[in-house]
Amino acid sequence: GIQVEQSPPDLILQEGANSTLRCNFSDSVNNLQWFHQNPWGQLINLFYIPSGTKQNGRLSATTVATERYSLLYISSSQTTDSGVYFCAVDASGTYKYIFGTGTRLKVLA
Amino acid sequence: KAGVTQTPRYLIKTRGQQVTLSCSPISGHRSVSWYQQTPGQGLQFLFEYFSETQRNKGNFPGRFSGRQFSNSRSEMNVSTLELGDSALYLCASSPHGRAEIKTQYFGPGTRLLVL
Numbered sequence: 001g002i003q004v005e006q007s008p009p010d011l012i013l014q015e016g017a018n019s020t021l022r023c024n025f026s027d028s029v030n031n032l033q034w035f036h037q038n039p040w041g042q043l044i045n046l047f048y049i050p051s052g053t054k055q056n057g058r059l060s061a062t063t064v065a066t067e068r069y070s071l072l073y074i075s076s077s078q079t080t081d082s083g084v085y086f087c088a089v090d091a092s093g094t095y096k097y098i099f100g101t102g103t104r105l106k107v108l109a
Numbered sequence: 110k111a112g113v114t115q116t117p118r119y120l121i122k123t124r125g126q127q128v129t130l131s132c133s134p135i136s137g138h139r140s141v142s143w144y145q146q147t148p149g150q151g152l153q154f155l156f157e158y159f160s161e162t163q164r165n166k167g168n169f170p171g172r173f174s175g176r177q178f179s180n181s182r183s184e185m186n187v188s189t190l191e192l193g194d195s196a197l198y199l200c201a202s203s204p205h206g207r208a209e210i211k212t213q214y215f216g217p218g219t220r221l222l223v224l
Contacts, residue, residue: 031211033212033213035215040217041146041197041217041218041220042215042217042218043199043201043215044215045212045213045214045215048211048212086152088152088213090211092165094157094159094164094165095140095142095157095164095165095203095211095213096142096154096157096165096167097142097144097154097213098154099144099151099152099153099154101151102151
């Protein structure tokens with residue numbers, strides 16, 4: 001089955017810093033999403049981005065489907081950005097999402 | 110619109126018992142997926158339902174089952190509980206239609222502890 005690798009596994013930043021999170025996948029995908037899981041376990045969808053670039057405030061994402069990777073950019077990080085960021089891919093086209101192991105982000109005040 | 114709701118939020122069971130978890134999707138969403146999250150295995154896909162039909166199933170034993178009702182609400186059942194079934198069970202709903210809206214919206218989860 002498709003493999004999803006995320007890097008780095010852990011990241012500690014000072015408030016205001018920028019960061020780039022990476023997601024590599026082993027096969028072509030139909031769907032790709034980025035999620036943020038807060039300390040209470042709630043998964044919040046950030047982007048649905050099977051290809052191209054999207055921006056939402058301080059967050060942006062780029063997926064290069066032909067090279068099988070996606071990047072999530074966080075600018076001017078805030079303490080509320082802390083949590084775990086997951087990339088999830090679906091190769092079947094029917095919502096069978098495979099999640100990466102996540103990047104655990106801690107933003108220090 | 111109200112978000113995805115899951116009940117109960119917390120549950121404690123003993124080995125050998127069975128459990129039923131419920132998920133109400135966002136109004137108008139017809140696809141419901143279930144995931145299990147554990148510290149060791151991460152987030153794993155259980156199954157996905159659309160229009161009362163299971164379209165996909167993950168690599169879980171037959172003790173894990175689910176169903177979807179005509180109003181899109183879904184339930185999952187785990188029989189003969191094992192200690193390793195302790196996890197956060199997450200439900201997600203999705204609209205069905207144009208490719209650009211294949212986004213999943215997750216509920217708060219049900220934390221199951223098996224003793």
